[in-house]
Amino acid sequence: MSQRFVTTTVEVEGREERVVVEAPEVEPLPWGPRARLDRVGSRVPRLDAAVKVTGRARYTADVRLPGMLYAAILRAPVAAGTVERLDVAEARAMPGVQALISPPDVSDIQWLHEEPLLGLRIYYHGQPLAAVAADSLLEARTAVAAIRVTVRGRRHHVGVDPEKRVRAARGAPAPPETVKRERGRVRRALREAPVVVTQTSRVPVALHHPLEPHGSVVWWQDDRVTVYDSTQGIFRVRRELAEALGLPVNRVRVIGEYMGGGFGSKNHCGAYTVLAALLSRKTGRPVKLVLDRREVGTDAGHRPESAVRITLGADRDGRLRAIDAEAWVALGVDGWPGGTTQIARRLYRCPNVRTVEHYLYTNAGAMSVFRAPFYVEGAFALESAMDLLAKRLRLDPAELRARNLSDVDPLRSRPYSLDVLPECLDDVTRRIGWGKRRRRPRWARPGPDDRTARGRGVALEIWGAAGGPPAYAEVRINRDASVLVITGTQDLGTGARTVLAQIAAQVLGVPLDQVHVLLGDTDAGPYAPNSWGSMTTASVGPAVRAAAEDAARQLREAAAGMLNVRPEGLVVRRGRIATASGRKSIALARVTEQLGNIMIVGTGHRGPNPESVTVMSFGAQAAEVEVDLETGEVRVLRIVAAHDCGRAINPELAESQMHGGILQGMGYALFERRVQDPGTGQVLNPGLHEYKIATLADMPQIDARVVTKSDPVANHTGTKGLGEPPIIPTAPAIANAVYDALGVQPAELPLTRRRMMQLIRKARRRR
Amino acid sequence: MSGERTRVVLAVNGRRRALALDPRTTLLDALREHLELTGTKRGCDRGECGVCTVLLDGRPVYACLALAAACDGARITTIEGLASAPERLHPVQQAFVAADALQCGYCTPGQILSAVALLEEHPRPTVAQIHEAMAGNLCRCGAYPKIVRAIRAASRRSKRR
Numbered sequence: 035m036s037q038r039f040v041t042t043t044v045e046v047e048g049r050e051e052r053v054v055v056e057a058p059e060v061e062p063l064p065w066g067p068r069a070r071l072d073r074v075g076s077r078v079p080r081l082d083a084a085v086k087v088t089g090r091a092r093y094t095a096d097v098r099l100p101g102m103l104y105a106a107i108l109r110a111p112v113a114a115g116t117v118e119r120l121d122v123a124e125a126r127a128m129p130g131v132q133a134l135i136s137p138p139d140v141s142d143i144q145w146l147h148e149e150p151l152l153g154l155r156i157y158y159h160g161q162p163l164a165a166v167a168a169d170s171l172l173e174a175r176t177a178v179a180a181i182r183v184t185v186r187g188r189r190h191h192v193g194v195d196p197e198k199r200v201r202a203a204r205g206a207p208a209p210p211e212t213v214k215r216e217r218g219r220v221r222r223a224l225r226e227a228p229v230v231v232t233q234t235s236r237v238p239v240a241l242h243h244p245l246e247p248h249g250s251v252v253w254w255q256d257d258r259v260t261v262y263d264s265t266q267g268i269f270r271v272r273r274e275l276a277e278a279l280g281l282p283v284n285r286v287r288v289i290g291e292y293m294g295g296g297f298g299s300k301n302h303c304g305a306y307t308v309l310a311a312l313l314s315r316k317t318g319r320p321v322k323l324v325l326d327r328r329e330v331g332t333d334a335g336h337r338p339e340s341a342v343r344i345t346l347g348a349d350r351d352g353r354l355r356a357i358d359a360e361a362w363v364a365l366g367v368d369g370w371p372g373g374t375t376q377i378a379r380r381l382y383r384c385p386n387v388r389t390v391e392h393y394l395y396t397n398a399g400a401m402s403v404f405r406a407p408f409y410v411e412g413a414f415a416l417e418s419a420m421d422l423l424a425k426r427l428r429l430d431p432a433e434l435r436a437r438n439l440s441d442v443d444p445l446r447s448r449p450y451s452l453d454v455l456p457e458c459l460d461d462v463t464r465r466i467g468w469g470k471r472r473r474r475p476r477w478a479r480p481g482p483d484d485r486t487a488r489g490r491g492v493a494l495e496i497w498g499a500a501g502g503p504p505a506y507a508e509v510r511i512n513r514d515a516s517v518l519v520i521t522g523t524q525d526l527g528t529g530a531r532t533v534l535a536q537i538a539a540q541v542l543g544v545p546l547d548q549v550h551v552l553l554g555d556t557d558a559g560p561y562a563p564n565s566w567g568s569m570t571t572a573s574v575g576p577a578v579r580a581a582a583e584d585a586a587r588q589l590r591e592a593a594a595g596m597l598n599v600r601p602e603g604l605v606v607r608r609g610r611i612a613t614a615s616g617r618k619s620i621a622l623a624r625v626t627e628q629l630g631n632i633m634i635v636g637t638g639h640r641g642p643n644p645e646s647v648t649v650m651s652f653g654a655q656a657a658e659v660e661v662d663l664e665t666g667e668v669r670v671l672r673i674v675a676a677h678d679c680g681r682a683i684n685p686e687l688a689e690s691q692m693h694g695g696i697l698q699g700m701g702y703a704l705f706e707r708r709v710q711d712p713g714t715g716q717v718l719n720p721g722l723h724e725y726k727i728a729t730l731a732d733m734p735q736i737d738a739r740v741v742t743k744s745d746p747v748a749n750h751t752g753t754k755g756l757g758e759p760p761i762i763p764t765a766p767a768i769a770n771a772v773y774d775a776l777g778v779q780p781a782e783l784p785l786t787r788r789r790m791m792q793l794i795r796k797a798r799r800r801r
Numbered sequence: 802m803s804g805e806r807t808r809v810v811l812a813v814n815g816r817r818r819a820l821a822l823d824p825r826t827t828l829l830d831a832l833r834e835h836l837e838l839t840g841t842k843r844g845c846d847r848g849e850c851g852v853c854t855v856l857l858d859g860r861p862v863y864a865c866l867a868l869a870a871a872c873d874g875a876r877i878t879t880i881e882g883l884a885s886a887p888e889r890l891h892p893v894q895q896a897f898v899a900a901d902a903l904q905c906g907y908c909t910p911g912q913i914l915s916a917v918a919l920l921e922e923h924p925r926p927t928v929a930q931i932h933e934a935m936a937g938n939l940c941r942c943g944a945y946p947k948i949v950r951a952i953r954a955a956s957r958r959s960k961r962r
Contacts (some may be wrong), residue, residue, distance in 0.1 A: 082906070087890065095839075096833075170834075294907030694942045722844075
């Protein structure tokens with residue numbers, strides 16, 4: 035008998051974990067490249083589109099419960115220091131105020147760095163200090179403003195500066211250890227390499243800014259806590275909230291029906307959720323605590339600021355001999371020492387690679403993962419350095435990349451399950467009309483109106499999007515042959531509901547509208563992982579398929595009795611269960627009708643990942659930009675993108691994901707930057723007016739191609755994740771296009787007018 | 802809130818609604834908190850994001866920037882009032898569904914109302930007109946390319962009619 039519990043490797047957000055997994059007794063046969071599928075692979079409209087376009091979709095902030103109170107948070111007015119006095123008497127007595135919690139009430143709940151949830155030590159401007167629940171939001175906010183807080187400030191530290199040696203936040207714990215890795219012998223290889231280039235690039239703090247602010251509605255009723263939460267992980271919120279409150283997990287229920295985006299910033303239980311729960315316990319009434327936009331921009335996570343120095347050594351024909359990368363990353367008060375240089379060890383074939391990562395805590399809110407965390411930052415550094423190398427070698431940047439592609443996983447020296455990177459690179463260069471590269475800046479010649487310069491750039495990505503266990507699903511067949519799929523995942527706007535329904539409909543041979551997917555409720559669905567790491571489709575998808583196959587098996591057994599045949603030869607197809615020859619068949623609905631109230635419940639779970647191969651997803655983008663030489667404005671004219679997601683369950687939705695990544699990547703390249711005042715440590719642009727995200731008018735022409743090729747080794751649905759990868763190459767492709775246009779290379783994002791004017795002046799001097 | 806109340810009458814989605822409100826109440830709060838029309842979303846409360854866009858006498862406005870009392874007597878159309886029946890979507894709603902012009906859906910009601918107003922004014926909008934009309938409705942998921950596709954499709958459909 036095979037072992038039931040085995041260990042497998044799962045990569046989440048660039049970090050590998052060994053996890054124990056329940057090995058399924060039988061895994062369905064993989065849907066390989068030639069599998070004939072009709073529901074899977076079709077461009078059906080997303081199933082929740084109608085409720086979303088009519089305003090009927092209920093998001094967390096729309097939840098309204100009887101007797102509900104509204105809560106607001108008092109936040110620290112300095113970036114570092116100590117609270118000396120917190121006078122709440124006046125606030126407590128204000129009209130409408132029902133409950134107030136301040137540091138003494140929650141000293142037993144540990145939060146960041148084992149500090150209390152509401153502590154007296156201040157680590158960042160905007161840190162929660164107290165919370166008020168009142169009959170209306172206006173009353174709650176008025177009361178918060180009436181709390182008198184006296185603080186003693188201390189010096190704080192923000193930002194990262196590799197030249198000056200970074201200093202961590204005062205009073206904060208020791209920063210995470212510097213991470214050094216080396217394969218081969220980098221120093222010697224650099225000494226011997228005929229061509230060496232060095233580039234230091236910098237990227238800013240970027241904010242997720244999902245348009246639905248973070249928030250929870252919590253009702254502590256008798257001995258159960260019900261939480262409506264805008265979250266990427268209902269099960270994680272359940273566990274973390276139960277731990278914070280000292281409750282067994284079965285007394286906490288987390289519901290996230292519709293969710294207005296997260297992009298990585300909603301992966302944990304927020305302090306706001308715990309505060310809402312405590313206020314609900316105090317009052318016995320439901321409490322709504324939704325952050326306002328400025329709180330989202332201050333204390334809801336960010337992509338960290340970093341500086342990366344990369345040295346590349348190469349042969350004269352462009353083959354990489356050495357990569358030496360060192361990164362300095364300012365995390366904020368807490369965060370995840372992820373892997374800013376990981377992509378440098380992974381994207382290209384290179385025998386000698388050394389990476390060093392320094393992390394530090396600064397006086398700012400904690401970072402959180404943000405769509406392809408660390409790879410976005412690292413890709414900008416690496417892919418910029420590659421273009422610098424191409425220029426030094428007088429080699430076409432696309433050709434340089436092609437020469438350095440690796441046909442095995444450079445990190446583990448083993449094959450990929452399926453490698454489509456060469457195809458992606460070819461595809462984007464062909465479609466953008468790359469042709470022969472002119473290495474001379476185009477603006478040297480008059481442009482269309484004599485004040486613009488145009489250029490093109492290319493960049494690649496690689497991302498661990500295999501997904502993995504554990505993930506569970508249940509498929510119930512009702513007596514009218516309608517299907518209920520239940521799983522504890524969530525739909526952030528990705529289309530999870532739709533693709534899971536397509537998978538179940540495929541297996542059971544029923545029309546899509548006969549399938550309902552119930553997700554986003556920890557009391558209803560079996561466990562599924564956070565929707566992060568591009569892992570939902572490739573983790574929950576196979577679980578749903580396995581559950582549907584299990585239900586189909588039971589239906590075949592039932593039908594076999596009704597048809598007087600053996601169940602083994604039966605197939606479920608287009609609403610009927612038939613013998614292989616088709617001679618005998620019975621409608622699915624007749625089978626379920628005869629079964630009556632006998633429950634057909636299929637269960638399934640995601641099996642282990644393959645051990646001897648590496649499952650990655652790949653992609654490439656090419657950008658065309660126009661630089662206004664008088665104003666410094668960069669306009670992205672066109673992005674051509676090709677990304678791999680194994681088999682696309684729904685190419686329409688996959689394309690939408692690509693658009694999203696590209697537009698966020700473009701914003702990161704051109705305008706997004708959180709500015710923290712060095713003097714006060716305050717975030718100066720927490721709102722959407724000052725923190726610029728792309729608008730419709732900024733949109734370039736986007737030609738997104740989903741490279742859909744089943745990867746049956748990855749899992750039996752042949753899928754891989756696509757949520758994050760498309761954001762990775764956009765900024766470097768744009769920066770490389772600017773380099774092509776001007777002949778000088780941008781080394782710092784975003785490409786503001788001021789930086790661009792400096793670049794343009796430099797270019798003119800060189801002419 | 803203690804104190805005075807202002808009487809406000811709004812014609813919301815064709816229905817007369819009489820409210821007694823704290824004078825500081827925004828149109829957004831009147832819709833969401835008093836009339837329970839939560840299809841109009843709150844994203845910033847400062848006119849930065851556009852998710853609260855509604856039609857005020859046919860013109861798109863940010864409901865978070867309008868005081869309810871200042872809208873007394875006005876005709877308000879929210880996303881709930883656009884479809885004549887749950888299964889009979891407005892052509893712009895249909896076009897959004899068909900083009901997959903939404904992801905998380907949070908900005909979608911505002912996008913659709915801005916698009917409806919655009920097509921009322923310019924049945925065959927130019928690129929510049931689409932940019933002008935839609936740039937005030939942010940979408941963080943990046944549905945813009947398909948929003949443009951949906952607007953074009955809805956425009957073609959209305960031409961045929």
